[in-house]
Amino acid sequence: MTASPQRHLTALLLIGLLIAPTGCGDQAAGQASSDPSTSQSPNQSPKPPPIRTASGDTLQPPDSPPSEPTSEPETRATAATAQAHETEKASKTLAKGDPPKTAKSSKKPRSNRLAGETSPYLLLHAHNPVDWYPWGPEALEKARKEGKMIFISIGYSSCYWCHVMERESFSDPEIAKFMNANFVNIKIDREERPDLDDIYMTALGIYVTQTGGGTGWPLSMFLTSDTRPVAGGTYFPPRDQPNRPPGFLGVLKAMHKLWTEDKEAAESNAKVLTQALRQQLRRRLVLASSELEGELVVRSIDSLLNSHDTRFGGIGFNPRRADRPKFPSPPKLELLAYAASLEKSVKSDTAKKSEKDKKSEKPEETPATEVIDHTLLAIANGGIHDQVGGGFHRYSTDRRWLVPHFEKMLYDNAQLAGLYVAAFDRTGQPAYRAVAEGIFSYVLSVMTDPLGPFFSAQDAETDAIEGKYYVWSAAEVDQLLGENAAMFRKQFGVVDKPDFEHGNVLFRKVPLETSILDATRTAQLAGMRKTLLAARGKRKAPLLDDKVLTSWNGLMIRSLADGGRVLKKPEYTAAAARAADFLLANLRNTSKGHLLRTHRKGKSKLHAYLVDYAFLVEGLLALHQATADEKWLTQARKLTDEQIDLYWDKTRHGFYFTSHNHEELLARTQNGFDSVIPSGNSTSVRNLVRLAKRTGATKYRTYAKQTLEAFAPQMREHLNRGGMGMSHMALALAEYLAE
DSSP states (O other): OOHHHHHTOHHHHHHHTTOOOBOBOOOTTSSSOSSOOSSOOGGGSOOOOOOOOOOSOOOOOOOOOOOOOOSSOOOOOOOOOOOOOOOOSSSOBSOOSSOOOOSSOOSOOOOOGGGGOOOHHHHHTTTSSSOOEESSHHHHHHHHHHTOEEEEEEEOTTOHHHHHHIIIIITOHHHHHHHHHHEEEEEEETTTOHHHHHHHHHHHHHHHHHHOOOOOBSEEEEEOTTSOEEEEESBOOSSOOTTSOOOHHHHHHHHHHHHHHOHHHHHHHHHHHHHHHHHHHSOOOOOSOOOOOHHHHHHHHHHHHTTOOTTTOOSSOOGGGTTSOBOOOHHHHHHHHHHHHHHHHHHHHHHTSOHHHHHTSOOOOOHHHHHHHHHHHHHHHSTTBOTTTOSBOSEESSTTSOSEEOOEEHHHHHHHHHHHHHHHHHHOOHHHHHHHHHHHHHHHHHSBOTTSOBOOEEOSEETTEETTTTOBOHHHHHHHHGGGHHHHHHHHTOOSSOSSTTSBOOOOSSOHHHHTTOHHHHHHHHHHHHHHHHHHTTSOOOOEEOOEEHHHHHHHHHHHHHHHHHTTOHHHHHHHHHHHHHHHHHSBOTTTOOBEEEEETTEEEEEOOHHHHHHHHHHHHHHHHHHOOHHHHHHHHHHHHHHHHHHBOTTTOSBOSSOTTSOOOSOOOOOOOOSSSOOHHHHHHHHHHHHHHHHOOHHHHHHHHHHHHHHHHHHHHHHHTTOOTTHHHHHHHHHHHHO
């Protein structure tokens, strides 16, 4: 941020004394930070009161074991997630349109405008006394007409503190009355609207650089009547209490007072914040072509290797903050996987040389291979990996990958499945195959709609207890496994008094890569895990966010197609094809045929974003590789041509995150940074390189080259500052140069 905006943020500094945010971190399914390092530990957050009980009949689902943009990020990191939400009669999902019944009365509570939405997260708030609006013309026109300040609350279905604030503040009649009288209140699902999340999270990031605090979700932002940000925070307790962040009711009153008694100051703050966020989100125009050099790839790989946790695996490790939460970071690992494949090729070439030539050369070093294998095996053996039902939780609360936050995201499992498939293809290590097959089994049994597409997320809590569904007491294990319990305890670290307060989080005390070599023991353990899986299936399962997002489905389609091809499992390829067929048929605009973002319960809506096109095309290209069916190549080419028409920047080159026909917002972003998912621009380059090779159409390579040239200066600058946030763009560059 420039010096000029900093000089004019005095009012923000005053408001900042009231707003000391704490909330859920997420590298999220967006372009938020790929390096979770700057926010506070979830252990520092206040303990919430008991939650409201969910209602509605449920079906027992099969047992179980993504957002997209933001400017160059500093972390949003961490906290627990989830709470019991409303459920549907036909499926175990996060929300339903009907209000919850209470023991005191069968009378239905009032509904607000969110009752007509499809997002499970928004539906959770449909019966709040707050007069919520979804983002749209009705709410924005009301604010303009009445001259009221806008309050926006942005969250997502597996965000723990989002749900704490819902029950503490948004269900409080006194707080709701003040909100309704003085603000236009808008609720946003960041997974449906990553564009809005990007803009206002960037604004909050700028704001807290002046006022102190961190960023995260729920994102609580106060806007002018024309949507410009004034001030914000994340989670607030409902009222002022000793040793806690400022109370939300007090913050509301302070903001209303500012708006009604010193509107000039509020407008001044909005002007400065808006200028700063536009400056930050706007990529600089590069007048001269940048050289596309392999040196950028080498430096990107080196930066990852230098951040390796040599003791417990993982990358992005900072020994000065060794106890911070750890994320697998699949986009970074994919670059290392590519480097490891090159090291294998070099090693193979060396093996073909004569004995005399071999003796005269130094042994080939394989640093990328060592780091990627160490990391993949470490997380496979950890508690972040669901050792009973397969699949991965979102991140680890500790350095050793032992105790996770228990939510499961489709985007994580899709990318990690692909990494383990590629690792098995490279090494033949049976442990990698077992992990990949476990992920696919989990997704196909728990996260798949009967019509073919994939659901978004599975919650972390049951009955307000984090991880309750996944953990075990030693007594349970003994009772279920009988004489085999001793072996299971030894293999999976089960103890009588576990460190985690709710029970044993299973981990591989005897590493999988070791135990799997004993076929007899592997079969025995599989039987024991099956017994525990059946027992766990009788528990109340975590709730499911059953919306279908095009981009996250594209990631899963790619991994299933690759898994079917490499593991010789045609059922995986068939599942990928079924999902792709569903998306191509159902997530399309009926008038123009353009892709849509989200689908739930028969309704598709919202303009697609760049990542929706890019990730779906990537999945279709993987299906083409797996099946040799030209249908998939034809569809990939058609969607890519459509993407170029809708998102290409003819002046600066590269792709915008939103299409040319998208609603006008405060800023229009172009992003090359990764989060827990790759950037849309880097994935697009990889797609374009493949399309050029498979179709012979040189225009695709030209677009790839121009996109790389547009982002190369930013990549170089980022590397010069020690950043690792454009690893996937480096991978795209490597693949471009290799052709």
